[in-house]
Amino acid sequence: MISNTTTPKGEVKTHTVVIVGGGAAGISVAASIHKRDRDIGIAIIEPASTHHYQPGWTMVGGGVFRPEVTSRPMPEVIPPFVSWYQKAVTAVDQDKNQVVLDDGSCIEYKALVLAPGLELNWSGIEGLEAALGSNGVTSNYREGMASYTWDMVQNLKQGRALFSQPPMPIKCAGAPQKAMYLSADYWLKQGVQSKLDVQFHNAGAVLFGVPAYVPALEAYIEKYGIDVNFQSTLVAVNGPAKIAVFRTPGADGNHQEREVSFDMLHAVPPQRAPKFIRESTLANEGGWLDLEDDTLRHKTVPNIFGLGDVSGTGNAKTAAAVRKQAPVVAENLIASLRNEPMRAAYLGYGSCPLTVENGKIVLAEFGYGGVLQPSFPKWINDGTQATKAAWWLKAKQLPTLYWHGMLKGREWLARPAVRSTND
Known part of the structure; x- marks a missing residue:
């Protein structure tokens, strides 16, 4: 039975494996570890009471999913074999092999x-x-806000709609565009597209970081008549005045700021690692967890591993990346506890189902360096065209596979690669 544990201040509890985070990454890796060795004692530290299927928020914002299908009470999701500490972590003391909780107590770990x-x-x-x-003003990145997005999309008949994307890295880098495409598809089908000025303001310099998928996206940009602005970063919003301020590089090397009025603004905030990571010695220069690309072990602290959005590895920050990472961490962590060579390798896999219209998806699958890593037959994902089959996969299959597969340790299409060297 799940133990929702409290630790009196001054008392130190010990577990073989302590996992910080009860999101997709934390619960998936707990299930993968337990699947391989049921004798390992595992604790999860997670303050939230609700677990969210965040990939579903884009679909809520597009009127495809109901909000309630994207969340479940945390006690229903936390595995029964773990001890659950419903606390927040404030620090990691790697010298003492302890994590410090927000009530001042500590939990000791071996890994x-x-x-x-x-x-x-x-x-x-x-x-x-x-x-x-x-x-x-809305954002599908905000809990509970995607329904407001859908309301705004349905009610907007004329005027200007702005969609922003902040500097990388962000979770699900395609999500700002997904919101835009689903909205534009609705407006096109409602016959109001010609009365709308739809603009995409991207802090980056390209539409998508993997060139193979860009032509398909550009075709939809043209279809919807979207005005794309690169190196245009949202820096301020005046809601009552309905003014957004964007910063762009000037010809003289200085930045310029430009005010743009709007009737709807879908904004995405800049993103960073939690404070206890980014301000610690565990972080790399960018403030993200400093992990080995293949083993997902920390580069300087051998009994610390990591996965998910906090990682400083060069993969896309998506739930699909977690699906591939969890078995790698599980195998290498267990090998480390047994003083055996780490043989599992993560090759940077990430997947971004780009919802370019209601009923079709460009299913981007790629690894480190933008190398394509298709895992489906070509009729589902040919890498260049939007397909109905990919939409069926995301809309009908992936939620079930998330709740009943990935979070339960069922590693569908997630076999780890084998390391070329065993240090």
Whole structure:
């Protein structure tokens, strides 16, 4: 039975494996470890009471999913074989093999898995957080806000709709575009597209980081008549005035700021690792968890592993990446506990189902360096065209596979690669 544990201040409890984070990464890796060795004692530290299927929020914002299907009470999702500490972590003391909780207590470990996800830095855009949920300002990245997105999409008949994407890295880098495509598809089908000025403001310099998928996306940009603005970063929002401020590089090397009015704004905040990671010695120069690309073990602390959005590895931050990472961490962590060579390798796999219209998806699958890593037959994913089969996979199959497969340790299409060297 799940133990929702409290630890008196000053008392130190010990578990063989401690996992920080009860999201997709933390629960999946717990299930994968337990699947391989049922005698290993596992604890999960997670303060939240609700577990969210975040890939579903885009679909809620597009009127495809109901909000309630994207969340479940955390006690229904936490595995029964773990001890659950419903606390937040404030620090990791790698010298003492302890994590410090927000009540001042500590938990000791033999091996630590860091999977706390990332932090949405809403304050990184002036005025954004205060503006959310009114005056047409929304974000599918905000819990409970995707329904407002759908309301705005249905009610907008004319005017200007802005969609922003912040500097990388962010979770699900395709999500800002997904919201835009689903909205534009609805407006096209409702016959109001010609009355709308739809703009995409991307802080980056390209539409998508893997060139193989760009032509298919560009075709939809043209179809919907979207005005794409590269190197255009949202820096401020005035909700009541319905003004967004974008920063762009000037010809003289200095930045310029431009005000753009809107009737609807779908904004995505900049993102970063949680404070206890980014301000610690466990972080790389960018503030993300400093992991080996293949083993997912920390580069300098051998009994710490990591996965999910907090990772400083060069993969896309998606739930599909977690699906591939969890078995790798499980195998290598167990090997480490047994003083055996680590043989499992993660090759950077990530998947981004780009919802380019209601009923079709460009299913991007790729690894480190943008190398294509298709895992489905070509009739589902040919890498260049949107398909109905890929939509069927995301809309009908992936939620069930998430709740009843990945979180239960069923490693569908997730066999780890074998390391070329065994250090």
